[in-house]
């Protein structure tokens with residue numbers, strides 16, 4: 001039997017484009033004649049029954065806004081079986097028979113649990129980290145990378161003037177994709193990611209050689225999963241006497257207006273999730289692979305490790321000499 005009442009929530013760290021996805025779920029649901037509800041503060045709102053009905057105007061003027069109008073949470077109570085049961089009961093009590101969860105890998109774990117409790121659940125990849133398998137990109141990643149590239153452009157100006165080295169520490173939790181894509185796009189000399197081992201002696205030597213051969217700056221991007229930029233700086237200083245200046249971009253990477261790529265991805269995936277629910281699908285994670293919208297079993301998604309794009313990493317090495 002097809003769904004009649006659906007709800008949407010945003011969970012985990014916010015990401016640019018979450019609002020565009022919420023708008024798409026609400027408007028696509030209403031377009032198809034469903035009743036659409038919004039849950040405030042992610043899984044915490046499911047447990048506290050903080051749920052309201054949405055109409056067309058409730059998602060007006062948000063496609064261009066960062067953050068999430070539904071707010072978000074990292075909810076410890078929901079990780080317990082009791083919390084998950086309460087969340088499922090609150091949805092059933094209201095007759096809500098479909099749920100769209102917008103979040104990262106942790107939120108997907110939660111969506112999988114709800115699916116196993118009989119809630120028709122669809123996951124949408126909403127995280128800057130790009131750490132979810134079975135989708136080429138997550139919603140927010142493109143904007144976060146643009147922010148890092150913009151910051152590196154600025155750093156490069158002042159580093160070149162002073163013939164200095166710069167370390168830029170970026171987010172991504174255990175995934176190096178923000179560092180990798182921003183590094184390739186900004187021409188960074190060195191990219192340190194948790195997926196690839198590195199040799200500090202080699203990095204320090206190459207930096208000294210590059211400066212002696214006329215390079216005017218040296219930019220190192222460090223993914224947070226590797227360690228602290230300050231520690232890497234101290235290790236390089238010990239080896240070659242050059243002290244890279246450290247910039248930690250932090251939560252700046254999660255804010256601001258989403259790029260058109262993130263808005264289009266969010267709009268397409270939000271609509272796709274609703275159409276899959278209407279078609280009777282559930283327990284799936286929606287993504288985009290080589291331009292095609294796909295729905296993969298969420299159980300498979302949460303139990304698969306995302307592949308690192310080694311060929312892009314090798315490319316950065318060839319081009320950054």
Ligand SMILES: Nc1ncnc2c1ncn2[C@@H]1O[C@H](COP(=O)(O)OP(=O)(O)OP(=O)(O)O)[C@@H](O)[C@H]1O
Pocket residue numbers: 011012013014043073074075076078079080103104105106107108109110111113126127128129173
């Ligand atoms: N194993 C799990 N079982 C049930 N719920 C979980 C599980 N792991 C995480 N969650 C729920 O999902 C929420 C969000 O997870 P998490 O904090 O890991 O963020 P995320 O969704 O991965 O997003 P991001 O990494 O972008 O911040 C958690 O606070 C918790 O409520």
Ligand SMILES: O=P(O)(O)OC[C@H]1O[C@](O)(CO)[C@@H](O)[C@@H]1O
Pocket residue numbers: 013104127128129171172173224254
């Ligand atoms: O916002 P918080 O709770 O400080 O979490 C930061 C983490 O969230 C993310 O921004 C998104 O997962 C990670 O890149 C980072 O490790």
Ligand SMILES: [Mg+2]
Pocket residue numbers: 012104105106127129173
């Ligand atoms: Mg995560």
